[in-house]
Amino acid sequence: MVSEVDLSLVRSSVREFAEELIPYARKIDEENMVPEEVLDRVREMGYLALRVPEEYGGPGLSMLESVVVIEELSRVSSAIGIMATVSGSMVVYPIARYGSEELKEKYLGLLAKGGIGAFALTEPCCGSDAAAIQTRAVRESGEYVISGEKVFITNAPYADFFIVAARTGRPEDRHKGISLFVLDKGPCVRVSKLSMMGYRGSGTSLVHFDECRVPEENIIGEENTGFKKLMMTLNEGRVSTSASGLGVMQAAFDEALNYSRQRESMGKPIIEHQMVQYMIAEMATILETARLLVYKAAEKIDKEEPDVPLYSSMAKLYTAKAGVDLVRMAMQVLGGTGYSKDSIVERLYRDIKMIEIGDGTNEVQRMVIVKSLLGKIRI
Ligand SMILES: Cc1cc2nc3c(=O)[nH]c(=O)nc-3n(C[C@H](O)[C@H](O)[C@H](O)COP(=O)(O)OP(=O)(O)OC[C@H]3O[C@@H](n4cnc5c(N)ncnc54)[C@H](O)[C@@H]3O)c2cc1C
Secondary structure (H helix, E strand, O other): OOHHHHHHHHHHHHHHHHHHHHHHHHHHHHHHHOOHHHHHHHHHOHHHHHHOOOHHOOOOOOHHHHHHHHHHHHHHHHHHHHHHHHHHHHHHHHHHHHOOOHHHHHHHHHHHHHOEEEEEOOOOOOOHHHOOOOOOOOOOOEEEEEEEEEEEOOOOOOOOOOEEEEOOOOHHHHHHEEEEEEOOOOEEEEEEEEOOOOOOOOOOEEEEEEEEEEEHHOOOOOOOOOHHHHHHHHHHHHHHHHHHHHHHHHHHHHHHHHHHHHHHEEEHHHHHHHHHHHHHHHHHHHHHHHHHHHHHHHHHHHHHHOOOHHHHHHHHHHHHHHHHHHHHHHHHHHHHHHOOOOHHHHHHHHHHHHHOOOOOOOHHHHHHHHHHHHHOOOO
C-alpha cells in the first residue's frame, strides 16, 4: 500500500509540473484545445498512461496515486486532468485486466510511449442506458467490421486509438450482446469536436466509425462479454472523475479564501463577516469530506475489495453534488468578480457541473448504490 510520504511526494511532483500549466489554462478553455507543446509535456510526464504497469513501460501507479495526480492536474486545468483520467485509467483498465498479451504489449506499450487513448461507449441514442447501444461489430473473414456513432467522447481528436463498445449480439439481448474492441484511428474514423460548457479543451467529440476493420485479435476478452468489463471500468472511471472534481473544488476554494481575506466591505475584510465565514467553513468541510470518500474508494480499488462499486458510486455522487454546491458558494464569495469571465471561478462553475453527468449521472450512481446495498452488484 502507498504510504502518506509516497503520496505527498507524488503530489508535490505533480504540483510542480502543474505550475507550467497555469499560463495555458485559460487559453485551453477559450480555444477549446490543448496546444501541442502542452500535450507534448503531458505525454513526457507519463500522465496519459498513469495506470499502465511498469512491465509495459508505464508509471504503474496505484489507484490512490493516480487520484492524487488527477486531482492536482485538474486543480490547474480540468481538461488535462480529465484527459489523464480517460487515457491513463479508463482506457488502461480493460486492456490491462482483460486483454490478450499481444494487446497489452501493443497498446499499453503505446500509451507508455506517449500515445493517447479514448473510451467510446456513449451514443446519441443512449448514455445511461448503455445496454441499448447500436454501434455494430460484424465478424467477416478474420476481422470485425465496426460501424456506428459515439458522442461526447473525451480525447477523440488527440487519440491514437479507441476502446469501442459495440453490439455483436442481437439488440434484444441488450447487455448480453456487447463486446469491447481496440480500434486504431484511421481514415474510417471521423471526429467532429463539440463545443461543451465545461472541461473545454479535453476534445469532447462526436465520433463516426464507418466500416472500420479491426483484426479479430483486437477483441478484449470473449465475444458478448463486454458489458461486465465496461461496468468494471466505470468503477475506476468514477473514482478518477471524482478526483478531477476534487481538483476543481480545491481551486475554487483557494480562490474564495484568498479573495475573502483581501476584499473589504463595511470597513473590514469580508472573511470577518459571519455569513462569509459560514460559506468558507462549509466549503472546507465539503472538500475534506469528498476527499476522504474518494481516497477511500481508491484504496478499495487497490485492495480489490468487493464493495468497490458501492464506494465508487458514493464517491462520485457526493463529489458531484457537493462540488456543484461548493463552487456555487465560491462564486458567491467573489460576488460580481466571480461572475466575470476574468475570474477563474467562472470557468470552475462551468466545469464542476460535468461531474454530475460524465461517467454516469447522479441518478445512475443512486441506482448503483441501491443495487449494491441490496447485494445485486459486487466485483
Ligand atoms: C464532458 C463530457 C465528457 C464525456 N466523456 C465521455 C467519454 O469519454 N466516453 C463516453 O463514452 N461518454 C462520455 N460522456 C458521456 C456521459 O457518460 C453521458 O453523457 C452520461 O452517461 C449520460 O448519458 P446521456 O447524456 O445520454 O443522458 P441520458 O441517459 O439521456 O439521461 C438524461 C437524463 O435522464 C436521467 N435518466 C436516464 N435514465 C434514467 C433512469 N433509468 N432512471 C432515472 N433517471 C434516468 C439521467 O440521469 C439524466 O438526468 C461524456 C459526457 C460529458 C458531458
